[in-house]
Amino acid sequence: MTLPIDQLIDPQRGIISREIFVSPEFHKEELEKLFTRAWLFVGHVSQIPKPGDFYTSRMGEESVILCRDSRGEVHVFLNSCRHRGMKVCRYEQGNTSLFVCPYHSWSYTTDGKLQGVPLYRSLYEGVLNREEWSLVEVPRLHIYKGTVWASWDPEAPDFLTYLGGAVDHLDQVLDCRDGRPGGSEVIGVHKWVLPTNWKFAAENFLGDTYHNPSHRSVDMIGIGPSGEKGARRDNEYAKGQHVWVSFPQGHGMHSVWMPEEFGYQTTYAQYPEVDEYFRHCFEERKRRQGVKARLMPFTGNLFPNTSYHGRQPRGLCVWHPHGPTETEAWRFFLVDADAPAAVKDVLRRFYMRYSGPAGMTEQDDMENWLYATQSSMGTIARRYPFNYQASMGAYKTNDPIPGDVSMQITDQTPRNYYRVYARYLKGDGWDSLLGRDVAPMQAAAE
Amino acid sequence: MSTIERLLLKQEIEDFLYLEADLLDGRKFRDWLDLLAEDLVYFMPIRRNVKFGQHDEKENTRQGEGISWFDEDKWTLTKRVEQVLTGVHYAEEPLSRVTHMVSNIRLLDVTPTEVTVGCRFLVYQNRVEYENYTFIGRRTDVLRRNGESWLIAKRELILEQNVLLAKNLSIFF
Ligand code: FES
Ligand SMILES: [Fe+2]
Numbered sequence: 001m002t003l004p005i006d007q008l009i010d011p012q013r014g015i016i017s018r019e020i021f022v023s024p025e026f027h028k029e030e031l032e033k034l035f036t037r038a039w040l041f042v043g044h045v046s047q048i049p050k051p052g053d054f055y056t057s058r059m060g061e062e063s064v065i066l067c068r069d070s071r072g073e074v075h076v077f078l079n080s081c082r083h084r085g086m087k088v089c090r091y092e093q094g095n096t097s098l099f100v101c102p103y104h105s106w107s108y109t110t111d112g113k114l115q116g117v118p119l120y121r122s123l124y125e126g127v128l129n130r131e132e133w134s135l136v137e138v139p140r141l142h143i144y145k146g147t148v149w150a151s152w153d154p155e156a157p158d159f160l161t162y163l164g165g166a167v168d169h170l171d172q173v174l175d176c177r178d179g180r181p182g183g184s185e186v187i188g189v190h191k192w193v194l195p196t197n198w199k200f201a202a203e204n205f206l207g208d209t210y211h212n213p214s215h216r217s218v219d220m221i222g223i224g225p226s227g228e229k230g231a232r233r234d235n236e237y238a239k240g241q242h243v244w245v246s247f248p249q250g251h252g253m254h255s256v257w258m259p260e261e262f263g264y265q266t267t268y269a270q271y272p273e274v275d276e277y278f279r280h281c282f283e284e285r286k287r288r289q290g291v292k293a294r295l296m297p298f299t300g301n302l303f304p305n306t307s308y309h310g311r312q313p314r315g316l317c318v319w320h321p322h323g324p325t326e327t328e329a330w331r332f333f334l335v336d337a338d339a340p341a342a343v344k345d346v347l348r349r350f351y352m353r354y355s356g357p358a359g360m361t362e363q364d365d366m367e368n369w370l371y372a373t374q375s376s377m378g379t380i381a382r383r384y385p386f387n388y389q390a391s392m393g394a395y396k397t398n399d400p401i402p403g404d405v406s407m408q409i410t411d412q413t414p415r416n417y418y419r420v421y422a423r424y425l426k427g428d429g430w431d432s433l434l435g436r437d438v439a440p441m442q443a444a445a446e
Numbered sequence: 447m448s449t450i451e452r453l454l455l456k457q458e459i460e461d462f463l464y465l466e467a468d469l470l471d472g473r474k475f476r477d478w479l480d481l482l483a484e485d486l487v488y489f490m491p492i493r494r495n496v497k498f499g500q501h502d503e504k505e506n507t508r509q510g511e512g513i514s515w516f517d518e519d520k521w522t523l524t525k526r527v528e529q530v531l532t533g534v535h536y537a538e539e540p541l542s543r544v545t546h547m548v549s550n551i552r553l554l555d556v557t558p559t560e561v562t563v564g565c566r567f568l569v570y571q572n573r574v575e576y577e578n579y580t581f582i583g584r585r586t587d588v589l590r591r592n593g594e595s596w597l598i599a600k601r602e603l604i605l606e607q608n609v610l611l612a613k614n615l616s617i618f619f
Contacts, residue, residue, distance in 0.1 A: 090495060091495050091496055091497055092494045092495050092496070092608075093494065093496075093504075094496070094497060094500075187512045187513055188492070188507065188512040188513020188514070189492075189513070190492070190513065190515075190610075191492075191608070191609040191610065192609060192610035192611075192612065192613070193609060193610070193611060193612075193613070194613040195613065196613075214536060216532070216534050217529045217532040217534045217535035217536075218529060218535075220529075220532050220534075221525050221528040221529050221532065222525075223522075223525050223529075227521075328609065333513050345510075348512060348513060348517075349517070349518065349522075351513065352513060352514065352515075352516070352517060352518065353518065353522050353525070357515075357610055357612065357613060357614045357615050357616075358490075358515050358516055358614075358615040360525065360526060360529055360535075363535070363537035363538075363614045363615075363616045364535065364536045364537050366537065366613045366614050367536045367537040367613075367614070368536070370577075370613055371574075
């Protein structure tokens with residue numbers, strides 16, 4: 001099918017059709033052309049620390065098994081038996097030496113090889129070559145600072161090329177609070193379904209700071225880590241320059257570029273011990289990272305559907321399509337694995353009251369996304385496109401940090417995102433998907 | 447405790463739980479907060495699909511550890527009430543229509559100061575026009591004697607779902 005993609009998605013003018021948020025055709029094309037190629041977040045190594053550990057995850061609409069084999073190697077398999085398709089593993093997490101299919105009992109080792117085939121001798125001898133019927137495995141897998149990513153496209157560029165300059169921002173999520181690289185662990189996962197198109201959620205995390213008014217209720221009552229005085233978060237960045245950054249691969253985020261001289265702002269004010277811990281981490285991070293420590297995170301979205309919160313709260317959220325107008329969200333909450341227990345406790349409590357379906361902040365997001373989806377489904381509604389014209393052209397390239405950088409609230413991040421999205425749906429090659437034609441920062445870096 | 451005393455106590459507890467449901471469904475949220483003890487623990491775990499034999503150990507997330515749907519105290523619930531009362535908490539503005547059903551009530555443990563009560567809950571939420579959610583599960587409450595009435599000191603809500611089949615948990619349970 002050929003969809004009139006350029007007519008419906010016009011980032012140049014900042015006009016994008018509602019069709020991409022409601023139509024079954026777009027949904028189908030996304031599954032075929034986007035989710036089969038892009039790098040997707042699958043899980044975290046802290047969920048599978050030992051040989052034989054597995055965690056059942058998703059890529060797009062399909063179930064996958066993240067597994068550490070008996071030799072310690074990490075794999076991602078499609079969770080569907082090669083015989084007649086039964087879901088091989090219906091446990092969320094565990095440890096095993098074999099995945100035994102409930103249907104006819106074919107069994108697979110933790111590296112995906114078909115091992116047991118009942119009555120092999122009498123039924124299959126000489127015909128079935130076990131080697132050819134392993135679990136379907138992702139051709140591309142990359143572990144970055146504990147996070148596991150995979151792509152179904154053997155031709156996909158390596159993960160770090162795919163990330164491009166967005167890696168500096170992702171690092172702010174994954175690195176220890178005191179600046180040591182990596183070191184996070186997952187302390188829990190929310191899973192829920194919401195009747196909205198997945199892109200409403202993804203684009204919200206591209207740095208839609210403009211939607212702040214919809215969170216007025218939490219700011220009024222103060223649910224932040226400092227209690228009454230903290231609005232919904234601590235204001236750690238009072239002296240920083242807010243930046244909204246886009247990258248040619250489709251990633252976008254809202255971060256903060258702190259001034260050359262900046263000091264610690266009290267956070268977690270109702271817990272002196274936690275405040276002290278973060279003061280220590282702050283100073284250490286500055287000492288370790290130098291000028292790089294000036295970059296601090298708010299939210300971002302790594303193309304296509306992995307969003308993050310960088311500090312308060314801290315985690316990765318994957319917006320899995322679940323039909324054209326339904327999304328299944330999986331949020332992985334992160335802390336530094338070696339943080340003191342008292343710190344972890346304060347963080348997890350804050351995460352729970354902020355995030356997800358029970359979170360006082362995000363409930364209002366869910367309400368917006370549901371009714372934006374529903375009221376875009378009508379025949380008349382679909383004739384009228386959405387507006388993405390905020391801050392047209394108001395950005396500088398590689399100034400003061402890599403990427404296309406806006407110093408004001410902008411729709412540049414979603415304009416850029418949907419420009420890349422359109423390229424996937426047109427089946428472009430990887431040079432185009434990576435934006436090599438529009439990648440000044442890469443050229444500058446090489 | 448004699449049988450008659452136990453029956454009377456059970457009747458008293460049932461009345462209390464029905465009164466509580468009335469306050470919530472009647473949107474008297476501040477009055478509802480008055481029924482909560484200052485040291486309240488309000489907990490709803492996330493349920494996981496685990497292998498036979500691992501249910502006790504692994505099926506539910508635990509109070510005091512990691513991430514659950516709710517693992518909070520009276521301060522947080524008070525914030526939730528204040529948020530609804532701002533009139534701009536859009537996930538509850540306009541307010542949902544909610545009915546709390548409580549059944550299968552049993553007294554699990556009785557001490558001079560506290561009673562542990564087991565029950566089932568069925569909470570029906572209808573929102574705006576077409577949004578409908580039914581939350582069903584098991585609940586264990588610890589009620590503390592408070593003069594003529596009771597305070598809720600602990601509430602554990604075992605919701606019978608794995609992936610949450612609702613966009614929000616914006617109501618009180
Ligand atoms: S479907 Fe798995 S063994 Fe037949
Ligand atoms: Fe939001």
